[in-house]
Amino acid sequence: xxxxxxEVLAEKWELWLYIAGNTPKSLLALANLKxxxxxxxxxxxxxxxxxxxxxxxxxxxxxxxxIPTLVRKMPVPIRKIIGDLSNEEKVxxxxxxxxxx
Amino acid sequence: MARRIxxxxxxxxxxxxxxxxxxxxxxxxxxxGRSTLICGTPGVGKTLFGxxxxxxxxxxxxxxxxxxxxxxxxxxLETNMASLGFDLKKLQKSGAIVIDHVHVERSEYEETGEYxxxxxxxxxxxxxxxxxxxxxxxxxxxxxxAGLTNEGILRAELRRLFGWLKSKGVTTVITAEKGEGTxxxxxxxxxxxDCVILLDHRVINQLSTRRLRVIKYRGSIHGxxxxxxxxxEDGISVLPITSxxxxxxxxxxxxxxxxQALDVMLxxxxxxxxxxxxxxxxxxxxxxxxxxxxxxxxxKRRERCLYFAFEESPQQIIRNMxxxxxxxxxxVDAGLLQFHAxxxxxYGLEMHLVSIHKKxxxxxxxxxxxxxxxxxITAGLLSEVKSIxxxxxxxxxxxxxxxxxxxxxxxxxxxxxxxxxxxxxVDAWITIRDIEIDGERNRGLYIIKSRGMKxxxxxxxxxxxxxxxxxxxxxxxxxxxxxxxxxxxxxxAEQSIKRTNKATNGKNK
Numbered sequence: 001x002x003x004x005x006x007e008v009l010a011e012k013w014e015l016w017l018y019i020a021g022n023t024p025k026s027l028l029a030l031a032n033l034k035x036x037x038x039x040x041x042x043x044x045x046x047x048x049x050x051x052x053x054x055x056x057x058x059x060x061x062x063x064x065x066x067i068p069t070l071v072r073k074m075p076v077p078i079r080k081i082i083g084d085l086s087n088e089e090k091v092x093x094x095x096x097x098x099x100x101x
Numbered sequence: 102m103a104r105r106i107x108x109x110x111x112x113x114x115x116x117x118x119x120x121x122x123x124x125x126x127x128x129x130x131x132x133x134g135r136s137t138l139i140c141g142t143p144g145v146g147k148t149l150f151g152x153x154x155x156x157x158x159x160x161x162x163x164x165x166x167x168x169x170x171x172x173x174x175x176x177x178l179e180t181n182m183a184s185l186g187f188d189l190k191k192l193q194k195s196g197a198i199v200i201d202h203v204h205v206e207r208s209e210y211e212e213t214g215e216y217x218x219x220x221x222x223x224x225x226x227x228x229x230x231x232x233x234x235x236x237x238x239x240x241x242x243x244x245x246x247a248g249l250t251n252e253g254i255l256r257a258e259l260r261r262l263f264g265w266l267k268s269k270g271v272t273t274v275i276t277a278e279k280g281e282g283t284x285x286x287x288x289x290x291x292x293x294x295d296c297v298i299l300l301d302h303r304v305i306n307q308l309s310t311r312r313l314r315v316i317k318y319r320g321s322i323h324g325x326x327x328x329x330x331x332x333x334e335d336g337i338s339v340l341p342i343t344s345x346x347x348x349x350x351x352x353x354x355x356x357x358x359x360x361q362a363l364d365v366m367l368x369x370x371x372x373x374x375x376x377x378x379x380x381x382x383x384x385x386x387x388x389x390x391x392x393x394x395x396x397x398x399x400x401k402r403r404e405r406c407l408y409f410a411f412e413e414s415p416q417q418i419i420r421n422m423x424x425x426x427x428x429x430x431x432x433v434d435a436g437l438l439q440f441h442a443x444x445x446x447x448y449g450l451e452m453h454l455v456s457i458h459k460k461x462x463x464x465x466x467x468x469x470x471x472x473x474x475x476x477x478i479t480a481g482l483l484s485e486v487k488s489i490x491x492x493x494x495x496x497x498x499x500x501x502x503x504x505x506x507x508x509x510x511x512x513x514x515x516x517x518x519x520x521x522x523x524x525x526x527v528d529a530w531i532t533i534r535d536i537e538i539d540g541e542r543n544r545g546l547y548i549i550k551s552r553g554m555k556x557x558x559x560x561x562x563x564x565x566x567x568x569x570x571x572x573x574x575x576x577x578x579x580x581x582x583x584x585x586x587x588x589x590x591x592x593x594a595e596q597s598i599k600r601t602n603k604a605t606n607g608k609n610k
Contacts, residue, residue, distance in 0.1 A: 020219040029214075052220060056227035059220050063204045066249070067219035082249075084214035094211030 013037075013045035014074035018059070020052045020067045025084045029068040032085040040097055072096075113320045116164070116236070116272045119157025120150070122339030126324040127315060131296055136263055136273040138293040140284045141300030145311060146332050147276040149185075150300065151238040152178070153336045154274050156187050158236045159197035166236035167228040167271075168200045171244040175200040185336050199228040205248025212250055218258040222265060229271060237266065237273045243287045263292045284316070295319045301327070310449035313339055329451030331459070340455045351375065356468075356503055359398030360391070362561065362572035363531075363546075368554035372529055374467075375501040376552075377494045381508040382533030386544050387565050388507040389413070391533075392470050393422045393429065394570050395505050400432035404467035407460060408440045411476040415440035426568045439464055445476045450489045453477065457493065461502070468503050475509040494526050528552045533563055536584050543584035546572060562588065 017033060019026035030049065037045050052059050052067070062071050066082040072095055081094040091097075115129035124130045131137045131154070139147050155166035170178060178200060179189040192198045201224055229237065242259070249255055266273050275293055280286035290297055297317040303310055312327040330339040355370040364371040372378055378395075382388050392408075399406040410418060418440070419429045432438035441460055445453070461469065477486050490506075497504045506527070529551040536545045544563040548556045561572040562584050576583035576591050583591050 018220065020223060025215050025217070052223045056223045059224045059227070060201055064220040064224070065203060065205065065218060065245075066210075066216040066221075067223075068216060069220065079211070080209055081211040081213060083212050083216040086214035090211060090213040094213070 011044070011075045013041050013072070014048075015045060016048045016050055016062070016071045016073055018050050018052060018062070018064050018067060018069045018071065023067075026068050028084040028086065029070070032088075032091070033070060036085075036088065036091060036097075040092070070095075115321070116158070117162060118154050119161045120153055120337050120339065121335075122328070122330070123313075123337075126313075126328060126339060127296075127318060128322060131272055131274070132318070132321070133272055134267065134270045135295040136266060136275055136293045137296040137298060138285070138290060139274060139276045139298050139300065140279050140290075142279050142302055145300040145302040146330075146337065147278075147300060148173070148240050149332060150298075150337060151240050151274040151276050152182060152187075155198060155236050155238050156182070156189075156192065157336075159192055160187075164236050165196065165232040165234045166198050166238065167225065167232070167234045168198060168238045168240070169225060169228070170200060170202050170240050171205060172241055174202050185334060196232045199232055199234070201225075201228050205244055207248050207250070210248070216251075216254065218245075218255075218262070221258075222262065225266075226269075229269065235271055237271045239273065239275045241276050241278060243277050243285065243289065246287050259289070260292050300330075305449065310451045312451075329449075329455055331452055331455040333456075333459075335459075338455060338459060340451070340458055352501060356402070357398050358391075359394035359396075360570050360572060366548060366557035366559075366561065366572070367529070367551055368556055370554075372503060372551075373553065374503055375498055376503060376528035377497065377526065378503070378505045378529045378531070379508060379527040380505060380531045380533070381510050382544075383510050383535055386533040386535065387563055387570065388509075388533065389418065389472055390422070390425060390565055390570050391531075391563075392472050392505055392507050393418065393427060396438060396468065396470050397422075397427050397429065397432070399468035399503075400429075400435075400437040403437065405436075405464060406432075406438050406468040406470065407464050407466040408438060408470045408472070409457060409460075410440060410442040410472055411445050412473060414442050424567075425565055425570065439466070445478075450477060450485050454489050454493060458496065461497075461500070466502060468505070469497060471504065471506045473507040473509055475507075491526055536562075536582065538582070538584060539587050541585040541587070545575065545582075545584065 015033070015037070017030060019029070033047070037047060050058055052064070062069075062080075068082070068084065070081040070085060072079040079095060081091055085091050114133035115127070115131065116133045117124050117130040139150050141147050152168065155168055158164040158166050168178070173181070175189075182189050189198070189200065193200060203221065203224070225237070228234065245255055246252065275289065277285035277287070277289045279299070280288075284290045284297065284299065294317070296315070296319065299314045299316050301312045301314070303312065311330050311332065313330045314327045315323045315325065328339050330337055352374040354374040355372065356374050357364050357371040358367065380388050380391055396406045396408055408415075408418070413421075419433070422429050429438060433440070443453075474486070474490065477489070494504065510532075530549040532547060532549055534545045534547075536543050545560045546563040547558075547560045560575055560582070562575050564571050564573055573588065576588050
C-alpha cells in the first residue's frame with residue numbers, strides 16, 4: 001500500500017463530482033472515484049454528486065467546463081480533475097494524495 | 102442613412118447588428134440563427150464588435166443576449182463598456198443580458214481519461230434559457246485551446262457546440278485571433294462557415310486605420326470591399342464606400358456665394374444647391390475668406406453650416422473673419438455654424454472621412470466647408486485623397502448638401518489643372534491668382550468652370566476690405582490688365598475725363 005502523509009490522514013476530505021446525466025463517462029468516473037476513496041480516504045471523506053442537468057446554475061460557481069469534473073473542496077486549495085478518472089496515478093497526484101514520484 | 106437597404110425576398114433571414122454602417126454592407130445584418138466568426142489581430146476591436154452586437158440587440162431590438170467571456174471578467178467588461186456609454190450592470194439586472202465568465206487555466210486542471218465539454222453546454226443553455234436569449238457571443242473561444250490539452254476532444258466538442266447553437270436557433274458571434282497565414286489561430290473557420298468578418302488594423306505612413314471586410318457570407322450578397330471603421334465614444338461605425346452610380350437627385354435651386362458680384366458672375370444667381378465648389382489659389386489669396394463668406398451667407402439664410410478646418414483653429418478663423426467685418430461667433434452661438442478643427446495627420450484619410458460622415462449625420466447641415474483639402478495630402482497619397490473626395494462628394498450630393506472645398510495650388514508639385522484631381526468632379530471651380538504688376542500684388546479671380554449655368558469669362562479683382570470680400574472689375578485697356586492702384590488711378594482718370602466732358606458739354610449748351 002502507498003504511504004500517505006500524516007497531514008492527509010488527519011484531514012477531512014470533501015469531494016464534489018460534477019456530472020451531466022448518467023452517461024457512461026460519468027458512471028465510470030463515479031466508480032473509479034469511489035474505489036480510490038475507499039482505498040485511501042476510508043471514513044475521512046464526504047462525496048457529493050452534482051448532476052448539472054438538474055442544477056445547471058451550479059456550473060458557473062466552480063467554473064465547470066468539462067464533464068465529468070472532480071473538485072476537491074477540502075482540504076484547500078481547491079483542485080480539479082477532469083475526465084473519467086481512469087488513470088489512478090494521475091488522480092492521486094491531482095488530488096495531492098501522493099507526491100509526484 | 103438615406104440609402105435604401107435592398108433586400109430580395111428569397112434571401113436568408115438576417116439579424117440587424119445595430120452597428121452603424123454594417124447592416125448596409127451585409128444587406129440587413131448577420132445571418133439569423135447562425136454563427137458569425139469575427140477574426141482579427143489583437144487590439145482591432147473584436148470584443149467590442151461582439152459586445153456591441155449583443156448590447157445593441159438588447160437595447161434597440163429587444164433581443165436578449167448572452168455573453169460568454171473566456172478572457173475578460175465581467176467587472177472588466179463593465180468598466181470597458183461604461184466608457185462607451187453602455188451600462189452593463191443595469192442590463193444584467195433587467196435581464197436583458199447575461200454575462201458568464203468562463204475561466205480556463207491549465208494549471209488548475211488535471212486531465213485523466215475521457216471527458217466532454219457538457220459543462221460549457223449546460224452553462225450556455227442555462228444562460229440562454231434564463232433570459233430567453235436570441236443572441237450569443239463567445240469571446241474568445243480559442244482560449245480553450247490554451248486551457249485544455251486534449252485537442253482531439255476539444256475540436257470534436259467545438260464542432261458539436263456550433264451545431265448545437267444552430268439547432269438552438271440563436272444568432273452567435275464568435276471572436277477569434279487571426280493566425281499566421283490563416284484566418285484564425287485554431288482554424289475555427291472550418292466550423293463556423295456561415296459568415297466570416299475580418300477586422301484589420303493597418304499602419305500606413307505612421308497612421309493607423311481600422312478596416313473591416315466581409316470575407317464570406319453564405320446565402321447572401323454582401324459588399325466585398327474593405328471598409329474603414331471607427332471606434333469612438335459611440336462605439337463602432339463602419340463607413341460603406343458609397344456606390345458611385347451618379348444617379349443622385351439634383352436641385353435647380355440656387356444659393357448665394359455671399360459675394361454679390363460673384364453671384365452676378367455665376368449667371369446672376371450663385372451656385373446650385375447641392376453642388377460641389379472648389380476654390381483654389383496660391384497662398385494668401387483669400388480662399389478662407391471666400392469660404393467663410395459662403396458659410397456666413399448660409400447662416401444668414403438660417404441654414405446650418407459645418408466648417409471643417411484643417412489648418413486653423415476655429416478661434417483663429419473667427420478672429421480673422423471679424424477683421425473683415427464678419428461675425429461668425431454669432432452664428433456659432435445661434436447653433437447655425439459648427440467648426441471642426443483637426444490636424445490632417447491626426448488619423449488616416451479614411452478616418453477623416455468616417456468622422457466627417459458622422460458629424461454631417463449628426464449636425465445635418467445644408468452647407469459644408471472643407472478648408473483646405475490640400476492639407477489632407479499630408480495624411481495620404483494623392484490618389485487616396487482623390488478617392489476620398491470622390492466618396493465624400495458623392496455622399497454630400499446624395500444628401501443634397503452644398504460643399505465648398507478650398508485648395509492650395511502647389512504649382513511646383515502638381516499640374517494646376519488637376520488640383521487633387523477633383524476638378525473633374527466638382528461642379529464649379531473658382532480660382533484666385535496673384536497678378537503682379539507695377540510692384541503690386543493683386544488678386545485676380547476667375548471662374549474656370551461652372552456646370553449648368555452661364556458664367557462670366559472675365560477676370561475680376563478680389564478685394565478684401567473691412568466690410569468683407571468683394572469683386573471689382575479689372576480694367577482691360579490699351580495698357581493691358583489694370584489692377585490695384587493702377588486700376589484706381591485709371592478709374593480716377595476716367596472720372597475726371599467724364600467730369601471735364603460734362604463741364605465742357607454744359608458750357609457748349
